[in-house]
Amino acid sequence: MTFNVQTLKNLNPVISKMANHEEIFWQNPDYQSDSSLPFTIDDIKDAEARLSRFSSYIKAVFPETKENNGKIESQIFSLDTFKNIEFPNLKGQLLLKGDHALPISGSIKARGGIYEVLKFAEETAIKNTNFTENSDYSILATDQFKNLFSQYRIAVGSTGNLGLSIGIMSAKLGFKVTVHMSQDAKEWKKVLLKSKGVEVVEHVQDYGYAVKEGRQLAQNDPYCHFVDDESSSDLFLGYAVSALRVYKQLEERNITVDDNHPLFVYLPCGVGGGPGGVAFGLKMIFGKNVHPVFIEPTEAPCMTLGMVTKLHDAISVQDIGLTGKTVADGLAVSRPSKLVGDVMTSLLYGACTVEDNQLYLYLKTLKDQENIFIEPSATSGFHGVKNIIEINKDTENATHLVWSTGGNMVPDKEQALYYQKAEEIIDKE
Numbered sequence: 001m002t003f004n005v006q007t008l009k010n011l012n013p014v015i016s017k018m019a020n021h022e023e024i025f026w027q028n029p030d031y032q033s034d035s036s037l038p039f040t041i042d043d044i045k046d047a048e049a050r051l052s053r054f055s056s057y058i059k060a061v062f063p064e065t066k067e068n069n070g071k072i073e074s075q076i077f078s079l080d081t082f083k084n085i086e087f088p089n090l091k092g093q094l095l096l097k098g099d100h101a102l103p104i105s106g107s108i109k110a111r112g113g114i115y116e117v118l119k120f121a122e123e124t125a126i127k128n129t130n131f132t133e134n135s136d137y138s139i140l141a142t143d144q145f146k147n148l149f150s151q152y153r154i155a156v157g158s159t160g161n162l163g164l165s166i167g168i169m170s171a172k173l174g175f176k177v178t179v180h181m182s183q184d185a186k187e188w189k190k191v192l193l194k195s196k197g198v199e200v201v202e203h204v205q206d207y208g209y210a211v212k213e214g215r216q217l218a219q220n221d222p223y224c225h226f227v228d229d230e231s232s233s234d235l236f237l238g239y240a241v242s243a244l245r246v247y248k249q250l251e252e253r254n255i256t257v258d259d260n261h262p263l264f265v266y267l268p269c270g271v272g273g274g275p276g277g278v279a280f281g282l283k284m285i286f287g288k289n290v291h292p293v294f295i296e297p298t299e300a301p302c303m304t305l306g307m308v309t310k311l312h313d314a315i316s317v318q319d320i321g322l323t324g325k326t327v328a329d330g331l332a333v334s335r336p337s338k339l340v341g342d343v344m345t346s347l348l349y350g351a352c353t354v355e356d357n358q359l360y361l362y363l364k365t366l367k368d369q370e371n372i373f374i375e376p377s378a379t380s381g382f383h384g385v386k387n388i389i390e391i392n393k394d395t396e397n398a399t400h401l402v403w404s405t406g407g408n409m410v411p412d413k414e415q416a417l418y419y420q421k422a423e424e425i426i427d428k429e
Contacts, residue, residue, distance in 0.1 A: 008320060014308055018353065019320040021298050025352040025387040026308060028345075032288060035346040038339075039237065041284045047115060047237040048244055054118050056138040061172055065103045072110055074098040076249050076401070081369040086362070086382065090389055092398035093255070097246065100374040100407035105165040107330075107375075107406030108239070108274045113165030113227065115238025117154060120225050121173050124152060146174030153178060155218045156227040157211030159270065159329050160189040161406050166227055167198035180214035182206050186329055188411050206324055207271075208316070208335050229271050230313070230337045239277025243285045246401075255399055257289050264395070266384035266402045268377055269294040269351070270333040272303045272340030278403065283347045291349035293388065295380040297326035297356060303336040303344075304351040312341035327356045328377030330406060354383035357425050364422035373415055374407035381405075 008015045017024045055070030065072065075098045083094040102110040125131040125140060128148055139145065153176040156166045163179035170177040178199045181190060190200050203210045211230060218226035229235065250257065257263045265282060267275035272294075279292035294303055299322050306312040316334040317324050324334035362379035366372050381402035388395065410418075 008309065012308055015305070015320060018298070018301050018305060019322070021322070023298060023353050023355060023383075024301075024304070025350060025391065026304055027350040027391070028307065028348050030345050031347075031349055033346045037280075037343060039233070039240070039280065039343075043237055044240045044244065044281055044284060048241045050119060050122065051115060051238075051241060053122075053133060054137050056136060057140050060138045061141050062104055068103075072103050072114060073245055074100075074102050076246075076253070077370070077372065079366075079370055079402075082366055085365055085369055087385060087389060090385065090400065091396035092400055094385065095399065095401045096372070097401055097403045098372075100372075100378055100404040102408070105161070105168050106408035107161040107165065108278075108403065109161040109165040109406075111242055112232075112235035112238035112273060112277060113156075113162050114169045115241070116227050116232060116234040117166060117169045117173065117175075119234055120154065121149060121175075124149065140173065149174035150176065151223060152176070153218075153221065153224040154227065155180065155214050155224055157181075157207065157214040157229065158185075159207045159332055160185045161330050162227075162229055163193060163198075163200075164189060164409065167193045168196055171196045171198055178214070178217075180210040182210050182332075184325070184329070184332075186414075188414060192409070207333050229273055230335075231339045232273065233339070235273045236277040236280070236339065236343075239274050240281030240284070242278050243281025246282065247285050250399070257286050257399065259289060260397055261289075262395075262398045263290045264349075264385075264388055264398055264400045265290060265292050266381035266388075266400070267292060267294055268328070268331055268380040268403065268405050269296050269303045270300075270331040270377075271335075272337040272344075274405065275403070276337065276340035276344055279347055280343055292344075292347065293349050293384040294344075294351040295384045296351065296353050297328050297331050297359075297380070298322075298353045299326050299356075300324045300328075300332050300334060301351075301353045302333050303341065304353065306336040306338075306341045307344065307348065307351070312336060313338040326377075328359060328375075328380060330375070330377040331380065350387075352384055352387045354380050358383060360418060360422035360425055363418055364426075367419060372404075373410070374404045375410060376418060378405045378407050 059070030077096040099108040154170040155178040157180040218224040269275045359376040362382045
């Protein structure tokens with residue numbers, strides 16, 4: 001489909017600013033409107049029950065999860081010092097949801113990606129053996145089931161972190177695994193996957209092409225399950241389970257979420273599955289009192305573009321002259337998920353974009369003030385806080401939760417380079 005850029009600009013000034021590589025904030029005019037949703041709270045609870053069934057297996061094969069009894073979950077951190085430096089005018093609490101340190105694959109993708117692999121493993125075991133939902137799931141670690149799973153292949157297209165979660169879990173179960181990645185994905189992620197026995201297929205084109213190629217190859221193989229980041233319900237619901245966990249964590253902190261104490265949640269957004277699933281889950285739990293905000297790079301605001309134009313996956317950032325290239329590799333996506341765009345029509349409070357250099361600066365401040373390292377893409381949520389402060393002056397009773405989506409597996413050498421880049425940016429200012 002061909003688009004007239006000038007026509008799109010004339011339709012909405014937000015599109016004009018995006019096309020000019022400017023940072024924007026877009027408040028969703030359809031927020032909190034009536035709409036039908038494809039999932040319910042029961043779907044989330046079903047996903048949570050499945051993860052609970054797998055806890056004995058997870059605990060057995062990933063010792064780092066024993067302390068949490070086989071549950072893949074992250075902490076919530078208070079960022080009081082960081083807040084005083086970056087947002088001195090913010091009166092409400094600033095918290096960080098530490099998915100950068102999730103067990104197994106060190107990013108939010110450990111939620112949806114691992115969940116979809118586990119669900120496929122469960123279905124495969126039940127279909128081919130006398131295994132049932134009442135079985136001890138730790139037996140899935142035995143040679144009997146590894147041999148069964150080795151007859152199947154799992155494939156995915158990924159910019160990096162989804163590939164890590166799919167690859168690590170699938171290989172552990174015994175599946176053959178293929179991860180299709182764009183050539184500009186981080187080299188250390190490719191090396192790590194290969195060390196786990198994962199086949200990595202590199203594509204010269206971008207993430208969208210890698211997904212398309214992976215999907216097409218999988219369609220020709222009846223023994224291949226393709227994890228489709230653009231349209232998977234299982235991925236989406238795996239992410240949504242996090243809302244049940246956040247509810248308990250906020251309760252433990254004695255944090256109230258109600259009409260007088262709103263919860264703003266800031267979610268870095270690429271194709272949309274992770275942030276969309278989390279936002280949906282939180283809306284099912286907290287209703288009108290939680291306000292999800294998506295944050296994207298200025299060069300790859302695909303979800304915002306899709307929602308502003310209501311074209312969703314029928315438009316890409318290249319159609320308005322953007323490159324789709326960004327240091328935030330997990331967010332380097334040109335075309336959004338239609339599934340997520342449709343679901344978020346009435347659930348998304350708003351969205352904003354951020355320049356790459358600012359991501360490095362947030363990274364440095366967080367490391368300096370809180371001794372927490374996260375990937376550049378994961379720091380983008382802080383820019384959402386900046387925008388909300390500017391448009392909502394009275395947030396004294398609000399809680400602000402920034403979702404930290406990745407970073408724990410970044411090699412020390414890479415971490416040092418990110419930090420050095422921040423110092424170079426400061427020196428030039």
